[in-house]
Structures are given as structure tokens and as C-alpha cells.
Amino acid sequence: MPTVVTIDPVTRLEGHLRVDVTVDLVDGKPQVVEARVSGTSFRGFETMLVGRDPSEAPHLTQRICGVCSVPHGVAAAMALENAAQVSIPENARILRNLVMGANFIQSHILHFYHLSLLDYVGGPGMPPWEPQWNVDRRFGSEASARLVEHYKAALKAVRQANEMAAVFAGRQPHSPAFIPGGFTNVPTADQIAEFRKYCGIITDFVRSVYVPDVDLVASQYPDYDELGRGYGNLLVFGGFALDTAGKGLLFAAGRVGAGTDEIQPVNLEALAEQVACSWYDNGSSACHPSAGATQAVYPKDGAYSWIKAPRYEGQPCETGPLARMTIGGHYRQGISVHDRHRARAAETLKLAEILPMWLAQVEPDGAVYTPYTVPTDAEAAGLTEAPRGALGHWLRIRQGKIAHYQVVTPTCWNGSPRDDQQKPGPMEKALVGTPVADARQPVEVLRVIHSFDPCLACAVHVCRPARPGRVVIF
């Protein structure tokens, strides 16, 4: 007899998420046979930008997400720079990378220890770690105590990574330093020395604590090397420019289809977002962008999420560290719950180790800003990678003001609902087959969900992706 199990709220993520799973017996064992993932909040962020000064978009769009504010600032600045056809100084490119690298590191550490680990280990026996689902705990008391100590140490590491970013960026979260044309802060020798000091501290934590802990958890829960696979479609927009022309990227753009190893280029024309199961007007659900406005519609038959369903050539895609590391050739072990954690940790170490090299390229007191003029009429996109995956900002300027703005975030891809063909989103697909031992405490479902590091604060205000210049907003 199938049972629907609802988790609302799903905690330990950013924003508001609800999950409904149908649990039934398969080969005599209860497991998830169907899942629905709902973004339960809507902000309408893009509409709110209309009529504003395009040069301020990096400040405003950073407020989409307090965890990954930096990539939003970068994408927004890139969009206007592309529109104004201005190149930023080499120093600004490097400083952006350094700050964004620190931002990735804090996000990834926060994700493993504070958002995921308590699915495997009991936290301190007090609120907010009580109540908890105390099931399927496989660590002895000594290992558990050590991991809880690392949970606390990781809070410190997250804070220090934020401090590292703030050395150049002024503050975290929501740095004012990301501006079209470059960066506000002229780096000093003292700042460079301070950043280098933090690099050492953070790299030490990542190498000697974070990476081993991810392996430790995986070793006790080998079943999750098989669970949570999903479609196997991976998508990367590319990020961390290695030259001011944006030709070289630390994380290459690319796409891998299910069942193949072949890396294909990303064609932005192939993006479309569908809304059959989202609370938006069906008239706007299309593969082709239109000039019409998309309207929130609630209630709506068949809809269950504020997230739309972005598809690449009609296919749901997973985006994030596993996609980046796989497509970059840095990780080739598979796709599962633990693969997501391991790839995220490997990416963190890769960034921690490369930051000192980039730091050595910073020119003290060198130029950080190129003056530019906001174009009267222009259309452009800014694409990069955020900690959780591919991020795009699409901008249209009319009469020097923002006429349309559109943000497509990683969790739109990963956390999307069913599309117009009723094809489930990547997280929904990944949940199918997950065993559920106790329907009142379905910790197994949380493990799969958390492996994607969903960020609903980002996902729930997003509208239709379109090709650059053909922007539709609600």
C-alpha cells in the first residue's frame, strides 16, 4: 500500500522547501517510488529590478542569496560589462576570483558540516539540534563526538573563509566591491599578506579535516555510493576566468548526457523553462521566449512549486560541483549522494590550493577599475558558476534603465518540478529508489536532498531562461 510521506519544512538549506515522497514496497522493501519537490516561496526579484540603474544590479542581486552572494555580484557585473563592451583590469579579474573562491570554500564547508552532517551523526543534545531523527546512526560515540567537534570547528572555518573574502571585498556577506567595470578595492601589500595568512588556515582545515571527514562518512554509509543518482545529465556554464577575455576558465563549460562520457559544448539557445507544474501562467510555458510577461497564478491545477522547470534540449540537468569536477576531468567516480559530497570537497581543496597562486598575480596598488558608460539600449548575459552550479543573469537595458532582468540559478535546475511532459526534476528523479526504513523519520530522503545543496532563496524568484537578449520576466 503506497504511503505519501511529507517533509515540510525540509530544514538545513537556504529558503523554503517541501518534499512529498510516495513510499511503497519494492522487492519487499519500502522505498521511494515517486517524489515531488516544492519550492514554497516566491520573491519576484526580477520584476523589482525593472526601472533601476543597471550599474547597481550587482549590489541588488547579491541580495538574492546570502550564502552565495558573490557569484550573483560577478554575474550581474559581467552582464553589464558585456552590454557596455568594457574589459576589466587584470587585477579586478584576479580579485573577483579570489573573493569568489573564498565564497565557494565557505559555502562548501557550511554545506557539509552544518547542512548535511547531521543526517549521519547526532548533534549536540540540545536545541536547535534537538529534536532530531535519531535513526540509522552508524558511528560509535568516539567518532560521533569527534565529528561534532568538527561541526564546531567548521563554524570557525566558515567565519574565517568569510573574513578571507572580506579582506579584499570589504565585508561578507553582501560585499559592495563588485561593480561593473571592475572592483572597488585597490589591493595593498598588507591585504595580500592578510589573505595569504587565511589561505594557510583554510587550506589546512580543508585538507586535514573536511576531506577526510567526507571520506569517513562515505566509508560508514557505502549504500549511498549507489543511491541518489538521478538522470546523469550534467551541465556547467563555466566560471573563474583565467584571462580578462574570458577565454580560459578554471571550470570549463560543458554538458554530459546520461550514459555518455562525451563532453559537449553548451548552447544557450537550447535552454527553455516550462511551467506546467509551477504556479505561473501556462501561456508563458514555451521552448521559445516571448515578449509577454509571465504571471504568477495561484492556485493552479497540477502545480506544486514556485520553481519553474528549466530544461536543456528538453532534458532535466544536474548542475553543481559534481558536474564541474566531472566535466573538468577532475573527478570521475560516478554520480551518487557521496559522489556529490566528495566532488564538492575535492573542489574545495582545488580552490584552496589555487588561491595562493592567484594571489601571487595580484599587483599591489594596481588598477582595479575601467570607467564605462551605461549603454542606452543593450542586451547581454553574464554567466558564471555559483557554489551550487551554473548561474546566469540576463539583462536588457532600455533608455539607460533595466527593462528586463532574469536570473537562472543552480537550484532551478536541480530542484525543478515536473515539466510540461510531466518529467520529474533532477532531485525528484534522484529520490526514486531511496529506501525508507521509518516513514515518520525518513532521514534517507534528507540525505539525498541535502547532497544537492539546494538553495531555495536563489531558486524561487526565477523566471524563464531565454537566449541572451530575449528576456521574459514576470
Place this chain on the structure above:
Amino acid sequence: MQISRRAFLKCCALASASLGLGPKELVDLESALADPQAPSVLWLQGSGCSGCTISFLNYISPSEPVDAADVLIRSANLIYHPTLSAGAGESVVADIKKAENFILCVEGGVPTALAGHACVPWSEGGREVSFQEAVQVLSAKAKQVLCVGTCAAFGGISAMGANPMGVKSVPEATGRNAVNVSGCPPHPNWIVETLAQLLQGKTLSLDGRGRPVSIYGGRRTCDQCPFHGRGEARTYGVSGQCMEALGCQGEVVSSPCPTTQWNNRVSWCMAAGSPCLGCIDPTFPGATSLLRRRGGPGGRGRGRGRD
């Protein structure tokens, strides 16, 4: 647990002292330590970005508790926090519902369009509860309401422009006065210090916008700024100069940023060559522009905000 709470409040006393509180306040803090009935804390997130939570986690102090881990583990009884709570689903909702004697911390604005359906933080027995309803019910029960950040306090970014989801501040949405710790995000020490005072049941001295005078009642940011009067920057990428011409809001806000600085004092906005965005102000982020909002839309013809 009580000893831990003592350590927490002691630290906050020191933090308060550094912000100008005198010996009497310290004695009050000490006496509050003996009270086993100190309230617990519920933290809710509405229409926002979780940035205030991340800022809170950046808390650091030279004395115990030294950081956020210390605050969380050895101090206040934080019954619920959506980003930190270990539990999920009905079990955490049950704890929220049975909470009494608590301080309600709210992060983010309150969407009121679509009968509140634009933000549903949880379900109760199969019924979806809107954030609007949750905040209204819980603020009526709370000993105090603490708005963490400009969105909860004034609407902020979440209510800007066309505001299609009808986002309101918590005081607007509930009709109840709150203590506002504004900022986008607020400095972690502003959050912890204010929370500590509320946990003691202290009556805070508030300004006309519900903000603690001890934090927001100082001199204009401009008057504290080390770059004031040191040449005028006409373009970005210049360090150590006054940024009034770029639209700096330091003239219209009173924030202790120049003295407290940010992120363990490694820097702050103006030290990074940026004008003050005025993120603590009720007018943030401005009707059409962050940096040209002085004296109303368009400012006073100054601060073009770009070249």
C-alpha cells in the same frame, strides 16, 4: 546550561560595554544570569536571502563566547532555526507550536499577496501555513519580536520596486512593535548584543525606527569616516578618499561601521573603496537607485554613482 548562559551574557556585557554601556548595565546583566526563566529563541526566515543568518554565524568576540559555535552551544536556547535545526517536518513544527516564553527573531520580509501563499515555511497536519500567519500568531505569543535585518525591519530589498508579492515589514504585517536591528546584513555583534539584552528582559532605548540607540544613535557615519575631508574620489578604484561624489550615503545614516568594522575587523565597505550603501536605513535600497537617493529621488544632483 545556566552556567553556559552566564558565559554568554557576560560576553555580551563586554560587547555592550564596548558600545558605550556603563557599569549599571553590566550589573543588570549579571543579575539576569541567575534567572532560570530566561526566554528561549525562535528564529524564522521569510522573504529574504539568509544573509542575516550568515552574518550572525560570523560573530566573533575577544572574550567568551568567542564565536557563533560558542553562542549556539553554550548559551541561548534556540528552539528553531531553519538553517541550523537538525530535525525536519512535523517534529520541528510541534516544537514551534508549543513554544512559550520566547524571543521571536524574524529574518526577511512578510509576503502578503496571494493570501500569503508566496511564502509557506511549513505545514501543520497537512495544512500549509503561510509566513504571514506564522509571524502573526507567533509575534502575538512572543515576549519580544526582534527583526534581524532591513527586510524584516523595513521591507528592504524584499519589498523594493514593484513589490509584486506585497512584502511588508514585520511591524507592518503584525501591527506589533518590534526591536529592529537593521542592516543588509546587520553586523553580527549588533544582532548578538541586542538579543542578549532582550534575553534579560531589558527595555532597550530605541530610536524613532525601533532601533537600539546604543547601536544606531551615534554620530553620522560621515563624521566618523577616516576618509572624510581627504580629497574627493570622482571615480571608483581610488583608495582613501571621500566618496560623496559617488553617492556615498554616509551623510544620511548613523552606523558604527567605521569603528566596529566588519568580519573580525579585517575591513569594511568604505575601506574597500566603496561608498556607503546606507543598508541600515529605512529607505534602503531607494526607489530607483541606491546611490542617488539622498534628499529623495534623484538626490541633490550629486553622486551619479558611476562615471
